[in-house]
Amino acid sequence: MQKATVTAVRSAEMIGEQVCVQGWVRTRRDSKGGFSFIEVNDGTCMGNIQVIADADLANYESEITKLTAGCSVSIDGEVKQSGGKQPTEIHAQSVNVVGWSDPETFPLQKKRHSFEKLREWAHLRPRTNTFGAVARVRNSICLSIHDFFQEDGFLYVHTPIITASDCEGAGEMFRVTTLELEKLPGAKGGIDYSFDFFDRPSYLTVSGQLEAEIYATALGKVYTFGPTFRAENSNTSRHLAEFWMVEPEMAFCDLQDNMDLAERLLKRIVSDALQRCPEDMDFFDQRIDKTVKETIDQVLDGEFVRLSYTEAIAELEKSDKEFEFPISWGTDLQSEHERYLTEDRFAGPVILYDYPRTIKPFYMRVNDDEKTVAAMDVLVPRVGEIIGGSQREERLEVLEGRMADQQLQSEDYWWYLDLRRYGTVPHSGFGLGLERMVQFVTGMSNIRDVIPFPRTPGNAEF
Numbered sequence: 001m002q003k004a005t006v007t008a009v010r011s012a013e014m015i016g017e018q019v020c021v022q023g024w025v026r027t028r029r030d031s032k033g034g035f036s037f038i039e040v041n042d043g044t045c046m047g048n049i050q051v052i053a054d055a056d057l058a059n060y061e062s063e064i065t066k067l068t069a070g071c072s073v074s075i076d077g078e079v080k081q082s083g084g085k086q087p088t089e090i091h092a093q094s095v096n097v098v099g100w101s102d103p104e105t106f107p108l109q110k111k112r113h114s115f116e117k118l119r120e121w122a123h124l125r126p127r128t129n130t131f132g133a134v135a136r137v138r139n140s141i142c143l144s145i146h147d148f149f150q151e152d153g154f155l156y157v158h159t160p161i162i163t164a165s166d167c168e169g170a171g172e173m174f175r176v177t178t179l180e181l182e183k184l185p186g187a188k189g190g191i192d193y194s195f196d197f198f199d200r201p202s203y204l205t206v207s208g209q210l211e212a213e214i215y216a217t218a219l220g221k222v223y224t225f226g227p228t229f230r231a232e233n234s235n236t237s238r239h240l241a242e243f244w245m246v247e248p249e250m251a252f253c254d255l256q257d258n259m260d261l262a263e264r265l266l267k268r269i270v271s272d273a274l275q276r277c278p279e280d281m282d283f284f285d286q287r288i289d290k291t292v293k294e295t296i297d298q299v300l301d302g303e304f305v306r307l308s309y310t311e312a313i314a315e316l317e318k319s320d321k322e323f324e325f326p327i328s329w330g331t332d333l334q335s336e337h338e339r340y341l342t343e344d345r346f347a348g349p350v351i352l353y354d355y356p357r358t359i360k361p362f363y364m365r366v367n368d369d370e371k372t373v374a375a376m377d378v379l380v381p382r383v384g385e386i387i388g389g390s391q392r393e394e395r396l397e398v399l400e401g402r403m404a405d406q407q408l409q410s411e412d413y414w415w416y417l418d419l420r421r422y423g424t425v426p427h428s429g430f431g432l433g434l435e436r437m438v439q440f441v442t443g444m445s446n447i448r449d450v451i452p453f454p455r456t457p458g459n460a461e462f
């Protein structure tokens with residue numbers, strides 16, 4: 001028998017077809033008329049297919065009437081027009097129970113569980129409507145990212161996950177070592193790294209940017225897309241210790257071009273999600289956050305507000321909103337400030353640019369005023385900072401000066417400096433946090449619920 005997905009058999013075009021559908025039982029209801037309704041979901045879409053199993057099936061009494069939530073089944077039958085809400089249903093010729101699920105212990109019962117509780121069952125939560133929808137939307141976003149860059153002539157490069165350099169200079173790196181922590185060689189005055197695997201202190205990368213710059217200054221337009229790691233001890237709804245980031249990097253490109261690209265990318269991702277996952281997006285809008293579609297429309301309609309950091313500080317200072325953290329020129333924006341700008345003041349995405357040099361990493365290009373750098377952050381309602389990027393410092397002496405300011409050893413970055421010695425060019429790029437993008441599109445309020453297996457301080461289960 002021809003295998004078919006639940007998505008396929010829910011379409012009226014399939015009426016009259018003989019199919020085999022395989023999935024997991026959501027509910028079973030027995031009718032007095034001598035048959036049962038089984039709702040089956042296979043994860044290809046939010047909706048279930050209703051299967052009608054007649055009492056004259058051989059295993060009706062022995063098995064079908066014992067089916068409960070979580071059982072896996074393989075059903076052969078005919079797709080028929082349905083009298084219910086869905087256009088179709090399946091009239092089963094056979095219902096084969098592939099795996100039983102003990103109703104006494106299976107955690108996903110009919111009642112709704114909190115997202116906190118479901119995090120403890122991260123191995124089962126993809127079987128719920130919400131987490132199935134998140135997984136499908138996350139997949140759509142990744143597809144859009146690759147489509148967008150590939151169609152635009154970007155080359156996908158794989159940057160290393162293990163590195164010896166701290167791109168963001170924030171010291172929030174996880175160590176990678178084969179040394180035995182209990183028996184560190186030369187432990188008295190410090191550790192002798194010549195005994196370690198890489199011969200030097202090594203870490204999990206916080207960003208693929210520095211290596212992406214190498215490829216951009218040879219191949220023009222590139223992007224890297226992979227996992228990144230930050231050992232910052234922040235227990236917030238927007239921070240993970242392991243998250244995915246897409247980082248385009250472009251030669252012969254200034255901050256304006258960079259902002260234009262960021263805006264186009266966000267517009268593409270959200271419009272694809274609406275088009276590819278309409279059923280999931282309706283669910284998020286109706287059940288998770290009633291502002292989801294409205295804020296997506298703010299991304300699609302019109303141009304993003306572009307505001308210098310200095311102008312943003314002025315906006316924040318003149319607002320009559322009470323902020324928990326005071327703000328003044330030279331301090332970094334907190335989430336509450338980002339939300340004020342995007343939700344109250346401008347009601348839509350805002351790109352902030354030209355930040356004080358003192359609060360930004362060494363690689364950002366120093367502006368003529370010497371006080372600011374050509375940085376840009378894209379802020380969106382509900383999530384706040386979703387993209388961080390900049391034009392890069394392409395002038396060797398200025399870059400060396402910035403590294404010295406931030407106590408970075410130029411020997412460690414000799415290859416990065418070489419890019420400025422040999423055919424240097426203005427270039428720019430940014431990083432989009434995948435999970436924050438999924439949060440924005442779905443309206444899920446906690447970042448731990450938009451990645452399959454969240455890694456946060458104290459959590460590495462699964």
Ligand code: 4AD
Nearest residue numbers: 207209239240243247386387388389429430431433
């Ligand atoms: O602003 P960030 O730190 O920028 C960079 O890493 C640059 N090297 C990117 C570049 O220019 N190529 O991080 C970029 C984005 C943030 O805007 C945010 O969306 C996300 O990555 N991000 C996090 N997401 C989840 N958990 C964390 N701990 C994150 N830190 C950053």
Ligand code: MG
Nearest residue numbers: 377385387388
């Ligand atoms: Mg940032």
